[in-house]
Amino acid sequence: MDNKIEIVDVGPRDGLQSQAELLTTDIKLQFILNLIDAGLRRIEVASFVNPKRVPQMADVDELIAKLPFGEKGVRFIGLVLNEQGLSRALATRVDEINCVIVTTDTFCQRNQGKTALQMLESTKNMARIAQTEKRFFGVTIGASFGCPFEGEVSPLRVLDLVKSLVDMGVDEISLADTIGAAAPSDVKRVVDTIRDAMGNVPLRLHFHNTRNTGVANIFAAVESGVRIFDASCGGVGGCPFAPKATGNVGTEDVLYMLERMGYETGIDIEGIISTSLWLEGPLRATVPAMVAKAGLFPN
Numbered sequence: 001m002d003n004k005i006e007i008v009d010v011g012p013r014d015g016l017q018s019q020a021e022l023l024t025t026d027i028k029l030q031f032i033l034n035l036i037d038a039g040l041r042r043i044e045v046a047s048f049v050n051p052k053r054v055p056q057m058a059d060v061d062e063l064i065a066k067l068p069f070g071e072k073g074v075r076f077i078g079l080v081l082n083e084q085g086l087s088r089a090l091a092t093r094v095d096e097i098n099c100v101i102v103t104t105d106t107f108c109q110r111n112q113g114k115t116a117l118q119m120l121e122s123t124k125n126m127a128r129i130a131q132t133e134k135r136f137f138g139v140t141i142g143a144s145f146g147c148p149f150e151g152e153v154s155p156l157r158v159l160d161l162v163k164s165l166v167d168m169g170v171d172e173i174s175l176a177d178t179i180g181a182a183a184p185s186d187v188k189r190v191v192d193t194i195r196d197a198m199g200n201v202p203l204r205l206h207f208h209n210t211r212n213t214g215v216a217n218i219f220a221a222v223e224s225g226v227r228i229f230d231a232s233c234g235g236v237g238g239c240p241f242a243p244k245a246t247g248n249v250g251t252e253d254v255l256y257m258l259e260r261m262g263y264e265t266g267i268d269i270e271g272i273i274s275t276s277l278w279l280e281g282p283l284r285a286t287v288p289a290m291v292a293k294a295g296l297f298p299n
Contacts, residue, residue, distance in 0.1 A: 049081055069093050080098070107142065144178075145187070171201070173201055205230070231253075235248060276292040
């Protein structure tokens with residue numbers, strides 16, 4: 001058994017982007033530093049988007065300028081939705097750039113103002129630019145397990161997009177359950193469908209806990225051989241362009257399950273719990289992650 005699993009904490013980006021309480025740059029920086037101290041080595045820190053649409057990301061350039069690049073092997077990830085965002089990201093020192101393409105036209109129009117086919121062409125262009133600049137370029141396939149506007153999404157639709165992205169030479173492909181619609185059987189079915197098409201491209205999965213299936217879905221994915229997962233410290237997060245897309249699966253909830261199962265992540269779960277409880281202050285809200293509330297067992 002390959003017992004090493006990589007966790008990418010998306011709290012500073014996906015976790016904060018929908019929060020009503022605007023956090024200062026210094027608070028965001030402290031959040032990231034706390035995650036590093038807890039052992040996180042890949043962290044999604046910001047998105048290069050229109051601040052009028054996502055006010056929490058208005059200070060992205062200032063935040064990135066303060067990050068401790070090159071320390072402890074940490075890699076910082078920036079999200080982009082279009083060529084303009086890519087240009088902004090390339091002007092910074094972010095270690096990885098991640099783009100999004102959505103499975104359905106309606107959601108893609110809401111998210112990026114383009115059809116899925118148009119976005120695929122745009123992604124191809126961005127991949128070429130990133131490769132020319134020798135920058136890591138990953139792509140997330142949004143709504144891989146269901147769309148809030150068009151309903152069920154066929155695994156074959158996901159497969160078509162995966163094949164196109166592999167042909168582009170992207171560095172990593174992520175499947176996102178953007179609205180938390182999936183059940184474990186869905187996860188196994190989609191992973192089995194795309195497995196052969198992935199080739200040597202790493203697969204990463206991103207789950208929301210909207211319907212309380214996030215941790216179960218990660219279990220199913222682990223059983224299917226996936227070893228890279230997104231999670232959000234405290235379980236905070238959501239998508240501003242998808243109705244009812246509530247929080248991400250909590251990092252501490254995922255760690256608790258994985259550690260009880262004998263998997264290694266290199267992350268200090270107590271440090272994550274402490275960070276979650278600390279985050280409640282700036283957010284002026286209780287984080288949804290269960291382990292942050294219940295604590296560890298045995299304690």
